[in-house]
Amino acid sequence: MSQFEEYFLMDEEAVKAYVRHKTEFFGSDELIATEIGDGNLNYVFRVEDSKGQSVIVKHSGRTARISDEFVLSTDRTIREGKLLEVHGSFVPDLTPTVYLVDETMKCVIMEDLADHKILRSALNTGDSFPNLGEDLGRYLAETLINTSDFVLHPKEKKALQQEMINPELCEISEDLVYTEPFYDNNHRNEVSETLAPFVQSLLYDDEELKVAVAQAKLKFMNKAEALIHGDLHTGSVFVNRDSTKVIDPEFGFFGPAGYDVGNVIAHLFFAYAHAEAQHDLTQAHYIETVINEVQAYFKSRALKLLKDKTRDVSLKQEKVFASYIREIERDAHVIAGLEIIRRIVGLAKVSDITSLSADVRLQKEVQLLKFAKFLVQYPEEARVYPSLFSIYNDYEVQVA
Incomplete structure (x- = not known):
């Protein structure tokens, strides 16, 4: 042998x-x-x-x-x-x-992507990449729409869905994203003494928030829209000036399409908060531009794919396409909020925030938690704001 x-x-x-x-x-x-x-x-x-x-x-x-x-x-x-x-x-x-x-x-x-950098590290050291927003928006649109019921034949989708079932890693997401940050039921949350009172009042004691989280969790467990990456953050993207590469889809399965979109938004907001904290206004403006580009390129490309590639005549309706994209955007807002919360409160932190000095870190964590709560509880209202940044800036805080 x-x-x-x-x-x-x-x-x-x-x-x-x-x-x-x-x-x-x-x-x-x-x-x-x-x-x-x-x-x-x-x-x-x-x-x-x-x-x-x-x-x-x-x-x-x-x-x-x-x-x-x-x-x-x-x-x-x-x-x-x-x-x-x-x-x-x-x-x-x-x-x-x-x-x-x-x-x-x-x-x-x-x-081997040895000639690329991890996007999280690159953004936190002030690097910029001219095609990043378009590349991420295109990746999201192409992968999510082409594996949806609009494009895949039902039998083909169901066969692929069976092959990609991923119960163990879905369970990890169900615990770490949707449950533990709000209950600490497994006693794995990692919260500093200074942040603990805010976590108690903002998360643990808010029963209305927990209802919104439960509804989102049910969607994650039951909404098999597309073959999602499942963990699409800035540590899962490699970049150089001419290239963007998405890696590490070990959490992938057929789930809600908004999950990937929301994860990208959440981690770019971590990068934005890091740049703000470092008073690097040029980098903060660049990341703001990237976030807006990701959303715009995703929407425009996704709508074009739906119009060009929808297979089922009964689904080939402009109003259906528009409604489908709106629902993805809504879910993405909720997911962005959940991802921000769990990375601040839960087991797996992000260096964008942990690398900050203690007092600045506390300010950014509280601001991000308040922003994230709004996205989870009021995703439809988030759509009427000029941008997500206008919501984020509403929660700018000075913590004593």
Whole structure:
């Protein structure tokens, strides 16, 4: 039996042998394998030779890296690789090339984006990218509309939906996004002493907010609109001046289309708050422009795809298209609010906020929490404001 015909959790040495066994990328040069993953779930190895050629190997363990409490199916990497292939069929320039999906070793071998930066880090250090808003808006429109009932044949969608079912990671989202930030029922929330009174009054004690969150959770659990990325934040996007690449869709499944749109908006707001806190008004203005562009490009491209590609004659109605996009935008506002809340209160923080000094961090956390609450409770009212920034600025605070 070959060494790689039965699953085991690989280390660097095993990954080098694995790549040699499974691919013909490299010649006889000595290989170097380095574990470079900084995410919460999986192991990521860069394998390279002396000529600078390299690939990425993404590999699943039986528990999440963030905590052994999360016992997961190792098939999550297989689903991720297949989802990248599906999304890549619509936007090949916005996803890494997948070379191999190995169902036995629970691995994906893919293009190395070593010449790109993680978007979160790049934005927080003042970098800007001329095509970012258009690229993200196009990614959202192409992946969400092309995997919806408007475009996919019902049998094709149901078959893909069955293949992409993702119960363990959906459960993590149901807990960390929709439940724990409002109840701390598993005692995993991480809240500073100075923020705790605000969390108590703004979240834990607000029963009307909890009703809105429950309604959103039911949508997440039941609304199978499109094949979503499921964790589309600025740490899941790689960029350089000429290229945008979306990675890490391990949380993907058929869910509400607004989930991906809302996640993008939420994390760009974290970047905006970071730039504000650093008094970098140029960067703040740039990020504001990107957020507006994402929403505008998504809407215009999504409507064009609906008009051009809707398969079912009974769905091919202008008013239906407009209503569908409005509902996605509404859901996106709710999701943006939930994502902001959970990243401030819950288990997985963002460096945009944690890197701030304690007093400034508290001010931004309180402002963001108030802004997020409004989005969750009043998503329809958010549509009548000139922009989301006018709502955000309404909650500017000075905390003693």
